[in-house]
Amino acid sequence: MNSHELFRAAILPHLRPGDWLTLLLGGACVVLLALNLWNGGLADKAIIRSGGKIFREVPLSHDQQIEVLGPLGISVIAIQGRKARIASDPSPRQYCVRQGWLQQAGEIALCLPNQVSVELAGSRKKYDSLNY
16 A cells, blocks of 8 residues: 555545645645745845955945956946846856846855855845854
8 A cells, every 4th residue: 555545545534624724724824934934025235245345335226337356357246127146257167147136135146266245135134044
């Protein structure tokens, strides 16, 4: 007897309508909590760091491009439509450029060889293991 047959024979006949309602409401609560607690919300500003120090904090409300000097050269950070990204970077593997657009508070893009980073900040941070 496999697990599916065991469920149908042993558990299913004992579930009443109130049990199904409880399972449904419990599942809905889990989904709503996950969406609300793991969502960082919209970001208000971008914090740009170079060499571990804050280079500039800029609002996301104005579209602009910012050049940041790092040890390898200039990284270009683009802010457009309340989103930010590292548009170009002299680092060899281009991981931070490939990360794409950041839009929620707590998201970050790091260019480690060039020591440049962009972090989005807002009223709430997105949950991750470091915040726990």
